[in-house]
Amino acid sequence: xxxxxxxxxxxxxxxxxxxxxxxxxxxxxxxxxxxxxxxxxxxxxxxxxxxxxxxxxxxxxxxxxxxxxxxxxxxxxxxxxxxxxxxxxxxxxxxxxxxxxxxxxxxxxxxxxxxxxxxxxxxxxxxxxxxxxxxxxxxxxxxxxxxxxxxxxxxxxxxxxxxxxxxxxxxxxxxxxxxxxxxxxxxxxxxxxxxxxxxxxxxxxxxxxxxxxxxxxxxxxxxxxxxxxxxxxxxxxxxxxxxxxxxxxxxxxxxxxxxxxxxxxxxxxxxxxxxxxxxxxxxxxxxxxxxxxxxxxxxxxxxxxxxxxxxxxxxxxxxxxxxxxxxxxxxxxxxxxxxxxxxxxxxxxxxxxxxxxxxxxxxxxxxxxxxxxxxxxxxxxxxxxxxxxxxxxxxxxxxxxxxxxxxxxxxxxxxxxxxxxxxxxxxxxxxxxxxxxxxxxxxxxxxxxxxxxxxxxxxxxxxxxxxxxxxxxxxxxxxxxxxxxxxxxxxxxxxxxxxxxxxxxxxxxxxxxxxxxxxxxxxxxxxxxxxxxxxxxxxxxxxxxxxxxxxxxxxxxxxxxxxxxxxxxxxxxxxx
Numbered sequence: 017x018x019x020x021x022x023x024x025x026x027x028x029x030x031x032x033x034x035x036x037x038x039x040x041x042x043x044x045x046x047x048x049x050x051x052x053x054x055x056x057x058x059x060x061x062x063x064x065x066x067x068x069x070x071x072x073x074x075x076x077x078x079x080x081x082x083x084x085x086x087x088x089x090x091x092x093x094x095x096x097x098x099x100x101x102x103x104x105x106x107x108x109x110x111x112x113x114x115x116x117x118x119x120x121x122x123x124x125x126x127x128x129x130x131x132x133x134x135x136x137x138x139x140x141x142x143x144x145x146x147x148x149x150x151x152x153x154x155x156x157x158x159x160x161x162x163x164x165x166x167x168x169x170x171x172x173x174x175x176x177x178x179x180x181x182x183x184x185x186x187x188x189x190x191x192x193x194x195x196x197x198x199x200x201x202x203x204x205x206x207x208x209x210x211x212x213x214x215x216x217x218x219x220x221x222x223x224x225x226x227x228x229x230x231x232x233x234x235x236x237x238x239x240x241x242x243x244x245x246x247x248x249x250x251x252x253x254x255x256x257x258x259x260x261x262x263x264x265x266x267x268x269x270x271x272x273x274x275x276x277x278x279x280x281x282x283x284x285x286x287x288x289x290x291x292x293x294x295x296x297x298x299x300x301x302x303x304x305x306x307x308x309x310x311x312x313x314x315x316x317x318x319x320x321x322x323x324x325x326x327x328x329x330x331x332x333x334x335x336x337x338x339x340x341x342x343x344x345x346x347x348x349x350x351x352x353x354x355x356x357x358x359x360x361x362x363x364x365x366x367x368x369x370x371x372x373x374x375x376x377x378x379x380x381x382x383x384x385x386x387x388x389x390x391x392x393x394x395x396x397x398x399x400x401x402x403x404x405x406x407x408x409x410x411x412x413x414x415x416x417x418x419x420x421x422x423x424x425x426x427x428x429x430x431x432x433x434x435x436x437x438x439x440x441x442x443x444x445x446x447x448x449x450x451x452x453x454x455x456x457x458x459x460x461x462x463x464x465x466x467x468x469x470x471x472x473x474x475x476x477x478x479x480x481x482x483x484x485x486x487x488x489x490x491x492x493x494x495x496x497x498x499x500x501x502x503x504x505x506x507x508x509x510x511x512x513x514x515x516x517x518x519x520x521x522x523x524x525x526x527x528x529x530x531x532x533x534x535x536x537x538x539x540x541x542x543x544x545x546x547x548x549x550x551x552x553x554x555x556x557x558x559x560x561x562x563x564x565x566x567x568x569x570x571x572x573x574x575x576x577x578x579x580x581x582x583x584x585x586x587x588x589x590x591x592x
Contacts, residue, residue, distance in 0.1 A: 031105070034105060034106065034109045035109050037085070038109065038110060042078070042081060044078045045081040048064070048068065048075065048078045050113060051064065051068055052064060052088065052099065052101075052110070053101070053110035053111040054122040054123060054126065055067065056147075057101050057104070058098060058100050059088075060096060060097075061079075061097040062133070063126070063129060064099075066132075067122070087101065088100065088101060089102055119151070120151065120152055121152075123151035124153070126148050127149050127152050127154055130148065131145070142161055142165040142168050143168070145157075145161040146165045146181065149162075155192055159185050159189060159192070163181070163182065163205050166178045166179075166180075166182040166205075167208055169181060170211070170325060171325055173408065175215040175216045176216055178208075178212040179209060179213060179216055182205055182209035186205050186206070189201055189202045196238060199234050203234040203235055203240070206228075206234070206247075207243060207246050207247065207250070207326070209227055210227040210231065210247075210250045211327070211328065211329050214250075214253065214257070214328075218257060218411075219253055220255075220256075220259070221257075224253075227250070228247050228248075228250035229251065231243065231246070231250065232244060232247035232248060235247050241274070241278055242278070242283070245274050245275065245278070248267060248270065249286055249287075249290060252264055252267040252268055253290075256293065256297070256452055257452070259452055259484075259487070259488035259489075259490065260488065260489075261294065261488055262489045264294045265298065268290040268294045269291075272287040272288070272291060275287040282319075282320060282323060284310075284314055285311055285314040285320060286323065288308075289327065289336070292307035292311060292335075292336055292339050293335070296339055296342070296343065296492055297452050297492055298489065298490070298491055299491035299494065299526075299532070301492075301530055301532060302531060304339060305340070305347070311332060311335075311336030312333070312337070312340075315332060315333035317366065320332065324367070324371075329371050330369070330371055330372045331369055331372040333367075334360050334372050337360035337363060338356070338357065338375070341353045341356035341357040341360060341380075342379065345386050346386075346532040346533070346534050346535060347531060348566070353383060354383070357380050360376045361376045361380060363376075364376040370407040371409060373403060374404055374409050374412035377416075378412055378415040378419075380396050381415065381416070382419070384396055386534070388575040388576070390423045390425075390426055393419050393420075393423040394420055396419070397417075399416075400413070401413055401416035401417065404416060411444060414440045414443035414447060415440065415444065416440070417439060417440030418437050418444070418457050418460055418461075419460065420440075421433045421435070421436030421437035421440060421464065422437060426467065433468075434461070434468060434470070437457075437460060437461045438461070440457070441457055441458075452488070452490055455497075456493060458477050458478075458481040459481070459493055462474045462497070462500050463500060465477065466507060469507065471504045471505075471507040471508035474500070474504045474507075475501065475505070478504065481493075482497055482498075485497075494526045495523045495524075495527035495530070495536070496535050498519045498520075498526065498539075499520060499523035499535070499538060501519045502515075502516040502517070502523065503516070505519065513550070517543070517546060520546060521543070523535070523539035524536055524543060527539055533563070537576050537580055540559055540560045540563050540580075541579055543556065544557070544559060544560040544584075547559075548583070548586070556583075560584060561584055564577070564581065
């Protein structure tokens with residue numbers, strides 16, 4: 017956004033010489049140059065005329081004088097003439113040659129002209145309107161235009177710029193008289209800046225938590241239920257972003273209650289949005305299914321397109337489909353998982369919201385990773401990396417690097433691949449977006465360590481992550497972490513047989529309790545192989561065979577099912 021003119025690093029002598037040259041202009045040309053400087057570095061002829069309230073015939077001779085003196089030059093403006101300052105220093109000196117009060121009055125006059133001339137398309141001028149409203153000390157208009165300029169920036173994913181506009185608006189708020197009108201302006205700015213802060217500093221940013229708490233206080237004071245819901249939803253997102261999963265669930269239940277009382281379809285959709293995500297992190301897969309299915313029923317792509325800019329920075333219709341995809345996979349329905357994944361990406365592309373597309377690709381990478389499909393994971397990760405660079409989405413670029421690194425761990429460049437995963441984790445940490453997805457990224461790293469024979473490092477990652485999840489309450493990844501721990505213990509030493517078996521047993525029990533048949537199958541396969549190696553093939557065959565036969569969905573050909581089938585065939589052969 018336009019700010020106070022920066023001081024250009026030029027000596028006072030040079031500035032004085034330029035000021036003297038300006039003083040030698042005719043009075044009309046000097047006055048016109050000063051007005052042009054207040055308008056900006058680029059000046060439309062029609063705006064200049066309207067501001068000085070003169071005809072073109074009156075203005076053109078003065079413009080010709082300014083061109084001859086090399087202060088301005090005429091551009092190739094279309095559809096009307098445009099003039100620009102030849103040097104930034106000329107613009108600064110001409111601007112500062114006006115007394116402060118005169119500048120303020122001119123900014124206010126220019127604001128009025130812009131509002132009149134562009135009344136049919138004010139949205140195109142929002143940044144300029146905000147600039148002149150602030151400089152002209154039209155404070156109430158400044159608050160409105162700063163918010164609109166921030167929303168415009170946020171909608172094109174210019175998040176840092178959006179935060180700057182919103183923050184300036186909150187500064188201006190303090191100048192307004194206290195009362196309900198000021199509180200409403202502040203509330204709208206807070207609800208706008210919260211998601212923008214999360215987009216730049218992470219879901220659990222302390223600044224966002226303070227913003228949403230203040231927004232809730234104001235919304236209750238003003239008795240605005242929709243705003244109160246949005247503020248509460250923001251607090252849910254902060255809790256989830258900080259890994260406070262149980263508190264997030266309590267907020268989610270409160271959101272459902274508020275939405276039901278309001279009888280508002282959009283609010284109900286966003287309440288279920290909070291619940292399908294929270295239920296997933298808690299490993300409550302049947303609840304995820306119910307909330308995601310309700311979200312699909314409620315969602316209308318045309319009616320709810322704007323919700324991405326109010327709640328979490330992504331489209332809820334895409335979100336419920338990608339959570340459904342992961343959930344189907346964990347429940348043991350890989351075909352349905354891929355159908356939901358394809359639907360999520362197709363809808364994201366239809367919505368055409370870059371952060372939503374990026375998140376959909378990240379979830380697709382996760383699904384391919386779950387299926388241990390390295391080529392598909394690598395292709396999807398590269399697409400995510402490219403999109404993130406193009407759209408300046410560092411958090412999702414970090415996710416792409418993590419999955420891309422895992423996809424390369426089977427290659428000869430395994431050491432470099434693991435380093436790529438570590439670098440991706442560091443980037444995600446810097447972007448402030450690790451929670452609540454962090455355990456999955458750590459799972460990828462531990463898995464890569466197992467593949468490359470780095471058992472000690474892998475065990476450190478597993479133990480640190482399990483300890484962290486014990487604090488946050490996140491449970492959906494527990495089974496796979498325990499299974500990996502068992503595999504890493506065996507890879508480190510043959511003396512770890514008993515501890516490894518205990519890990520496999522724990523992984524099976526956790527997965528079974530969650531109805532996560534995919535994790536259970538993987539853990540049972542590890543256990544069956546372990547038992548076969550210790551002359552307990554019968555036990556392994558019974559356990560794995562029963563579970564394998566429960567995967568009735570067809571056609572299926574995942575890596576886990578192939579491994580289970582291969583192991584069952586080997587066990588059966590040994591018995592015949």
